[in-house]
Amino acid sequence: MIEQRIQTHRYENGLVLVVETLPETRAVACEFLIPAGSAFDPPGRNGTANLLSDMIVRGAGAYDARQLADRFDFLGVQFGTHAGTAHMWLSFATLSDRLMDVLPLCADVILRPHFPEKDFAAGKESVAQSLRAIEEDPLEKLTVELRRHALPEPWSKPSEGTLEDLPRITLDDVREHYRRHVRPAGTIVGVAGRIEFERIRDALGELLAGWSGPPEERIRARWDGPRVVHLPHASHQTHIAVAFEAVPYADPQHYDAWMVASVLGGGSSSRLFTEVRERRGLCYSVYASLVCGKGFGRIVVYTGTTADRAQETLDVMWAEFRRLGEPPDPAAGRGVSEHELRRSKARVKSAMIMQQELAGARASAIARDWSHLGRVRTADEIRRAVDAVSAESIHHYIRQHPFANPTVVTIGPEPLEVPR
Amino acid sequence: MIEQRIQTHRYENGLVLVVETLPETRAVACEFLIPAGSAFDPPGRNGTANLLSDMIVRGAGAYDARQLADRFDFLGVQFGTHAGTAHMWLSFATLSDRLMDVLPLCADVILRPHFPEKDFAAGKESVAQSLRAIEEDPLEKLTVELRRHALPEPWSKPSEGTLEDLPRITLDDVREHYRRHVRPAGTIVGVAGRIEFERIRDALGELLAGWSGPPEERIRARWDGPRVVHLPHASHQTHIAVAFEAVPYADPQHYDAWMVASVLGGGSSSRLFTEVRERRGLCYSVYASLVCGKGFGRIVVYTGTTADRAQETLDVMWAEFRRLGEPPDPAAGRGVSEHELRRSKARVKSAMIMQQELAGARASAIARDWSHLGRVRTADEIRRAVDAVSAESIHHYIRQHPFANPTVVTIGPEPLEVPR
Structure with missing residues (x-):
């Protein structure tokens, strides 16, 4: 501890x-x-x-x-x-x-x-x-x-x-x-x-004794739902960003969402890194991360590739989104395996311990926690919550928040066909 | 200590x-x-x-x-x-x-x-x-x-x-x-x-007991001298890089060169940041740093600006290069003042103490020292050497290594007129 x-x-x-x-x-x-x-x-x-x-x-x-x-x-x-x-x-x-x-x-x-x-x-x-x-x-x-x-x-x-x-x-x-x-x-x-x-x-x-002002303003957020947007850009490269809805920071399922993002696109043994970059050389960099704001969360995926391989890249990414959402069958790479979940946990927990010593990382983390939760989580609490994530809880999460209807933004010479 | x-x-x-x-x-x-x-x-x-x-x-x-x-x-x-x-x-x-x-x-x-x-x-x-x-x-x-x-x-x-x-x-x-x-x-x-x-x-x-191989290869370096190069690029921005010759890492005047780069373009009170960005809003970012390799050193300056203000930006930078090289007259901003030298020393020494605790920064620093010097400098040695830099030693350095004949590389729609 x-x-x-x-x-x-x-x-x-x-x-x-x-x-x-x-x-x-x-x-x-x-x-x-x-x-x-x-x-x-x-x-x-x-x-x-x-x-x-x-x-x-x-x-x-x-x-x-x-x-x-x-x-x-x-x-x-x-x-x-x-x-x-x-x-x-x-x-x-x-x-x-x-x-x-x-x-x-x-x-x-x-x-x-x-x-x-x-x-x-x-x-x-x-x-x-x-x-x-x-x-x-x-x-x-x-x-x-x-x-x-x-x-x-x-x-x-x-x-x-x-x-x-x-x-x-x-x-x-x-x-x-x-x-x-x-x-x-x-x-x-x-x-x-x-x-x-x-x-x-x-x-x-x-x-700051003399500092005063009105009470905090409530923000009413409004979202019209996912969109597919292409921005034409004269270039040989196409950049792709995909965002799936996820639970917010304060949600008890936050840790499931975090592990899903990590299995999908965190570290060099993640699904996307292995399939898109290592196996096929479709890009130099591809990753997924969990982005959280007040009252919302998103799993976002970024990559960039040559325009003539952009469609293939998007299709390979989609195949990985699908496989993660299928009923677990680790031998066929379907669903999240116990092995890759353990690996993701090990990865995020080590990173956490290393950041635990860095003043800058800690000042950010505690201010962010307070902003989202009105309290600060201890490293021990986070570790226990990460440990509590199971292959079952992840599949439960993915069933409730399937890899479907994402917002897709592309920048490049030609629009892409987004799989449905 | x-x-x-x-x-x-x-x-x-x-x-x-x-x-x-x-x-x-x-x-x-x-x-x-x-x-x-x-x-x-x-x-x-x-x-x-x-x-x-x-x-x-x-x-x-x-x-x-x-x-x-x-x-x-x-x-x-x-x-x-x-x-x-x-x-x-x-x-x-x-x-x-x-x-x-x-x-x-x-x-x-x-x-x-x-x-x-x-x-x-x-x-x-x-x-x-x-x-x-x-x-x-x-x-x-x-x-x-x-x-x-x-x-x-x-x-x-x-x-x-x-x-x-x-x-x-x-x-x-x-x-x-x-x-x-x-x-x-x-x-x-x-x-x-x-x-x-x-x-x-x-x-x-x-x-690594079984590891063997031929002795280290000597490298013979060759340089044809500074050049002015423009790379045409259809864009509204022009990016500018300037490199002046400087002493190598192992040279006793290394610390003078370091402080010159710092006064010129390190931190938010540096010459370039103040004149190019803060006073005139010519760019979002401008900085200078000392780059060292085996047997050579360079003071490099980078900035980027809109194409129609690129010439003005280059001219303002040049005026600063000139002022630093002139006989000291702090009131007129000529030469390096005691005040800005003390400030630069304070800045680099604080940064050093903070990096002193970071495993990654230290592993890099000691390997780099060995590669350049065949030994590792202690923080104390570096601090003493920084403290020994004086306005006089800096001016001596600038006289020997004047801000003249740099390599200039620009990328943008139009070439610039490099002041001589």
């Missing part, structure tokens, strides 16, 4: 602090999940959260933009902000003995950003640059488009924004997004490293 | 083992650097080393390809091989208590690969897939082309190979590459984690 020290605190203003003490590292990692992601972008202004995440570090408190970057670099802090769909993230990693110097800077960024007029054009232009780069990168584009079609609204909105909406967004929109959404209720701070819980709890309490 | 336990052993057959014990992690990471990289690809057969790195894991010892992947996944091992220019790499990470189960599999792969005829077509096809993907990814293509033009031969050869040569390579070529180059002389094994030196030394000694 892994010894874990996880402690939490809810401040009066609603802010939640989740801390895991890792006594054997000199590092500390910290993530602020602020409920100001792109899901809250105003209609016709998709990209507001992303612009906010750029502008919010261009000067804060006593520092202008340049002085702030200077301070972070001087403290040896790897600091960044970015817009996700649910949250705007503010995260950093540094040495534990610097934590108390970095937190006041975070408080400045969160409570006292300058939003300087003179930097807005440059901020907008650098966001535009990143959006144009996505347009020209088929794999990035595929990821954005799969989200758009496979996820419920508003989680489907591109967290980066769009080139169409960007020109319309004003600095006042950014300030308004800040005022409405950057607030303690719904904000989670995950910290992991060699730290004393009481010390960080008290320091954050003092630094 | 960081306490470090680094131990080395040279076996009779020439193999060198370098071990760093990290008592506070449960993980272990291991890298085999075998002198069988693409630098040794036969003429007209560029890609042989890459194909070898694919074929060498398709069955070895008592296991066929599938059983081998199965074993690695069961042991929770993240295992991979790849071809670099000097070396073929075989690396893995796992939990320390599994190390003794993984090493025999590595010995199988190194000493007893099957090279099955029936898998060769698929292996070749999956390499072809990865090469075609590079052709369509401007940033990857830029990296390959910068190496080709900025580095001395044979380090300039694409370690992935080329689509032109690939069809010519036979399984016999791969076997021959294996026979000639996969040998103990010149092979370095770097291991870091919670391990006992004596135990791994004895285990490896036994497992």
Whole structure:
């Protein structure tokens, strides 16, 4: 069993602090999940959260933009902000003995950003640059488009924004997004490293004491169901993404879904890797993973191949989806065998133990758990839940959530025939 | 000071083992650097080393390809091989208590690969897939082309190979590459984690006892000097790479070169990040780093921007190169100021301390040190050398290695005017 020290605190203003003490590292990692992601972008202004995440570090408190970057670099802090769909993230990693110097800077960024007029054009232009780069990168584009079609609204909105909406967004929109959404209720701070819980709890309490705002907003998600979408792209390659509905993070069957994704496309002995890449050389990379948001889950599969072998690749993938869903007959490769289930369990459990030591991975994991579950799972709880998955529970899961009616997005010269 | 336990052993057959014990992690990471990289690809057969790195894991010892992947996944091992220019790499990470189960599999792969005829077509096809993907990814293509033009031969050869040569390579070529180059002389094994030196030394000694081969080959490098190359690409983006000659890894001025690269384009307060991205919004990402191979060094700078702002971007970068090389006048931003040097030192030293705990980073670092220097530097030695860099030593360095006559590679719709 892994010894874990996880402690939490809810401040009066609603802010939640989740801390895991890792006594054997000199590092500390910290993530602020602020409920100001792109899901809250105003209609016709998709990209507001992303612009906010750029502008919010261009000067804060006593520092202008340049002085702030200077301070972070001087403290040896790897600091960044970015817009996700649910949250705007503010995260950093540094040495534990610097934590108390970095937190006041975070408080400045969160409570006292300058939003300087003179930097807005440059901020907008650098966001535009990143959006144009996505347009020209088929794999990035595929990821954005799969989200758009496979996820419920508003989680489907591109967290980066769009080139169409960007020109319309004003600095006042950014300030308004800040005022409405950057607030303690719904904000989670995950910290992991060699730290004393009481010390960080008290320091954050003092630094963010004046922070207030409206209660957390409820999001009503809406999904129109799966779609098949082809995006024409003059190229010799076709990129393929497939997403199947799965249970959400908080569902007791979450672990079944996780193992299904792992058997299908995790590791170098997975079904897809073996059949699509190793046996047939149809692609260089193919994998499946379980993607979870608030209230939804998806098993997503990605691959890319030459256009003239794309149809064959899709067909081979489909055959594997089918075989996994058939009544178990391990000799014929039908259903999930005890052997491959044991292998998948061994794989994810080892990875978990190795991540258990990494401050960055732990800060993310505990903040994410709190965001989805309102509590933090221990490694021991996860291990027991993984161990409890059986070939039977997996087949039960697949019967309830069959590999059928996925969202399929392809980018390439020609559309493909999606098997039914 | 960081306490470090680094131990080395040279076996009779020439193999060198370098071990760093990290008592506070449960993980272990291991890298085999075998002198069988693409630098040794036969003429007209560029890609042989890459194909070898694919074929060498398709069955070895008592296991066929599938059983081998199965074993690695069961042991929770993240295992991979790849071809670099000097070396073929075989690396893995796992939990320390599994190390003794993984090493025999590595010995199988190194000493007893099957090279099955029936898998060769698929292996070749999956390499072809990865090469075609590079052709369509401007940033990857830029990296390959910068190496080709900025580095001395044979380090300039694409370690992935080329689509032109690939069809010519036979399984016999791969076997021959294996026979000639996969040998103990010149092979370095770097291991870091919670391990006992004596135990791994004895285990490896036994497992690789029968391994023999010719002495290490000397490489004679040849470089024709800098070039300006434009690769036309129908796109709205232009990607830019610039490489300046720098001292090699083993040179006493290595640390000056490192700090120059860091001041120029490391971190969010670097010259390039501030001027090109933050002030002008010309790009989303711009950075400089020091790249070192055997006997050479380069300071390389990458950025990407919209085609219509590419010339301006290049000009702004050039102005920064010039300002760094001018007689110091910090108020005017000329030369390197004490302040930015202190900041760069703080940044790299913090990063170093954080990497000091990571098994994977340490296994790489100690193997790399041995490969370049024939010894391993302690963190303390590196820190002292970084501290010894002064504004004076940097200016001395820049006078000797001015920002002049770089290799410039651009990919985009139009060539640029390179300032002289």
